[in-house]
Structure formats: C-alpha cells, structure tokens
Amino acid sequence: MKRIMIAAVCIAALVGCTTGSAQRGSAVASNTTYARDALKPLSPAFAAACGTFGTTYARDALKPFADKGWLPGAISVLYNNGVEEIACVGYADVAAKRPITIDDHFMQCSQTKGFCGVTVAKLVEEGRVSLDDPVSKYLPEFETLWITDGSTTDVRRLTKAKNVLTLRMCMNHTGGFPFELGNYISMGGWSRRMPLRSVAATAAAEPILFEPGTKEQYSNVGIDIGAAIVEVVTGMRWEDYLKKTVLDPLGMTSSGFVPSEEWLKTKIEMYDCQTNAPAVWREFNPAMARPYGDDRVFASAGAGLWTTTRDQLKFYKMLMNLGMGENGVRILKEETVKDILATSTRPKGMGGYSLGLAAGGDNGWFGHGGAWGTNCQVNWKERKLKLVVVQLCGQPRPWDAELAKAEEQFFKATVGEGDDYVGRMK
Numbered sequence: 001m002k003r004i005m006i007a008a009v010c011i012a013a014l015v016g017c018t019t020g021s022a023q024r025g026s027a028v029a030s031n032t033t034y035a036r037d038a039l040k041p042l043s044p045a046f047a048a049a050c051g052t053f054g055t056t057y058a059r060d061a062l063k064p065f066a067d068k069g070w071l072p073g074a075i076s077v078l079y080n081n082g083v084e085e086i087a088c089v090g091y092a093d094v095a096a097k098r099p100i101t102i103d104d105h106f107m108q109c110s111q112t113k114g115f116c117g118v119t120v121a122k123l124v125e126e127g128r129v130s131l132d133d134p135v136s137k138y139l140p141e142f143e144t145l146w147i148t149d150g151s152t153t154d155v156r157r158l159t160k161a162k163n164v165l166t167l168r169m170c171m172n173h174t175g176g177f178p179f180e181l182g183n184y185i186s187m188g189g190w191s192r193r194m195p196l197r198s199v200a201a202t203a204a205a206e207p208i209l210f211e212p213g214t215k216e217q218y219s220n221v222g223i224d225i226g227a228a229i230v231e232v233v234t235g236m237r238w239e240d241y242l243k244k245t246v247l248d249p250l251g252m253t254s255s256g257f258v259p260s261e262e263w264l265k266t267k268i269e270m271y272d273c274q275t276n277a278p279a280v281w282r283e284f285n286p287a288m289a290r291p292y293g294d295d296r297v298f299a300s301a302g303a304g305l306w307t308t309t310r311d312q313l314k315f316y317k318m319l320m321n322l323g324m325g326e327n328g329v330r331i332l333k334e335e336t337v338k339d340i341l342a343t344s345t346r347p348k349g350m351g352g353y354s355l356g357l358a359a360g361g362d363n364g365w366f367g368h369g370g371a372w373g374t375n376c377q378v379n380w381k382e383r384k385l386k387l388v389v390v391q392l393c394g395q396p397r398p399w400d401a402e403l404a405k406a407e408e409q410f411f412k413a414t415v416g417e418g419d420d421y422v423g424r425m426k
Helices: 044-048 057-067 109-125 167-171 196-204 220-234 238-250 261-265 309-320 334-341 399-413
Strands: 031-037 073-080 083-093 105-107 146-148 158-160 270-272 280-282 306-308 365-369 375-379 384-389
Touching: 057 073, 057 083, 057 399, 073 309, 073 399, 109 167, 109 220, 109 238, 109 309, 109 334, 109 365, 167 220, 196 220, 220 238, 238 309, 306 309, 309 365, 309 375, 309 384, 384 399
Parallel strands: none
Antiparallel strands: 031 083, 073 083, 073 384, 105 306, 146 158, 270 280, 365 375, 375 384
C-alpha cells in the first residue's frame, strides 16, 4: 500500500504574520474523539458529544501540545475505506474557553482553489471549454502579454510574450502571474480587493513574470482568472455557479464567501505560534482583513471561502469518491476527476499540480492546503483521507511531525487495502 503524503500547498502561510496580534489567553485542552462509519451523516448531537470512541491516534499526538497551550485548537479527520477517526482537541476560542468542534467556521484560504478547479472541470466535462483554450478567447484583454525582466531599477525592459496563455496554465500556476496583485494588502487582502473580472483586467494590464507555460509560480491571480472565465461562459457570478453546481448539491449549507453574524459566533480564532510558549491571539491577518461580512467582500477563487469541517469533508469525500457525494449526488464523472483533477496538468519536471489541486502522480493522493495551516489530502485509489483544521500563523509547529506519525499509525492499524473501486459509490 502506498502511503505518500503530498506536501500542503501553503505558499501564503506566513503572509502578514507580523501585525494584528493581541494577547487574550492561553489554552487548557478540551478533547473529543470520534470513530465511526463515514458513510453515515454526523448528527449535531453526536458531533457535540464528549468522550473517546475507537482509535485515538490524532488526539494522543495533539493533546500534549494543546495541554500546554502551544496549540490552541485543532481538528483532525482520518479515513480509511469506511473507518474514520475525528479528533477535536483544544479550543476554537481560548479566552472564552469555547471547545473546538466540526461545526465551527474557519477561513480555508487556498483550499478554495480546488473548488475553482471543480467548476472548471465541470465546464470541460460538458464541452463548454477546453483547458487549452486561449484565455483571450473569453477575456480579450489577454490577447497581448508582456514579460518583465524583473528589474527593480527605474527602467524596466519588457518583452512581448510568444506563447499563448491558456486556461490550463492559469489553473496550474504556469501562466506567469505573481502570487497576488501588487497592492492587495492595502485593499484589505484577497477577499476585499475587487471582483474577479476586475482582478483579471488588472492582471492583464501588468507584465507577467515569464513566458507562459515555461515555469511555475504559485498564484491566486491565475486561479481568479480561471474563475473569471467561468463567469463569461456561464453568464453567472463564479460564486453563484459554485453554489448552484457544487455547494448546494453536496449539502454544504455552512460554506460561503460572506460569513453571517451567526457564522462568526462560531469562528475558530486565529493565533500566532510561539517557541515553547502558549500561542498568542491575533485579531486579524492583513491578507484577509476585517470586517469579514460587509458589502466590500468579494469572492476570491484563490483564497476566500469560509467553511466548517463538516462541510469541507463533504467536498473532499466527493473527490475521494471520484465525483460522487456521500449523499448520492454526482458532481463530476469518475474519469474527469481521475484525468484532470487527480493527475497533474503541468509539463513534466514542473511538479505535480492539476486544476487548483496538488496532484502527486500515480499513487492516488491529491488535495490542497491553506494559509493558516488547514490541509486535506485524499487518495481515490485506496479511499483514504487525512484532514487537519487549525488557524495559525508562523512557526514553530512541532505537532505537525507528531500528527504525521499518528496518521501513519492509523492507516497501518485500520482496514483498507482496496483496489481502484473498493467501496466506490455508484
């Protein structure tokens, strides 16, 4: 059995982690662990229950750090072909002594990219777009692109791009775009800068970093351009198309881009990691600044979706089940997931990345991480999943290594050596 872990794609993990901090309290751990048949929906009463059921690998690994306050709160989900362990350790809000639960809301940041990838994959599946379509077919402002020489002097030399920028390149970070718009922090971060079509137009007016398709540069901007193409093709706002075709069919009623006051009451608070000391509460991160729910919030396909662990599991288990939700609703065809989401769409030698998802090769693992430490990887071949939810800035994070060991122990100890279609939902 292959147990290769794909590294989380968290390029923005340290963005803005030097401002906005304040002390609110230190943690005294609260711990809940669940083990269950994952094909049965979690009831609110069960999710809120206290106690230990089944395996406790993740809880045992994380609890020592939560007891000391170094790790304010964390959620781990491990799944192996029908056997599941869910561990909720510590607090969502240390000062309020509010235990962390799977129904608490959090910013998943770059994990949003995979949601954009699914919307693009749906249009490819329906024959409405091709991954190798020129971006200029849908957004004419990208007809002519200029490449900067990277100079920081008063004079910059620009060269006209020879390669055609394609939708594929935007979605797999080989389009030549920078990580973000140059002034995104001053606009309030990736969820407060501007609508998706405006992001695309702004990016088209700026020089790119290299010839399209020849290198890789992780980029929220490129993903947002992909989402802008979805808007052109569907005639809908991207977030509305996502809700109609993915979130609502999967029953993801606690996911969206503009959190309500009720959602924010269950927010997992953000903390700065400290060395051998309790984590420190952070009021906000400038990469995704407050206020979170006013009329200046715009959907960011690269980093903006709020969700809960319960909802996020519905999305990733759909990917694990090759397009079929646990509620029996099919979002994508099996071959679509295998061919363009679980398989890299980059040229050889540029690392494994598909459409908004890290895809490591033929071992079956693919998924994504987020800036504040969230991560989920699934294996469609062996029906495995490993998910972690935290809201942390900075380093060190000594619990990561211990959690990795716990994950390995779980997969070794639990049943699940299936082939490509063991337990696959039809």
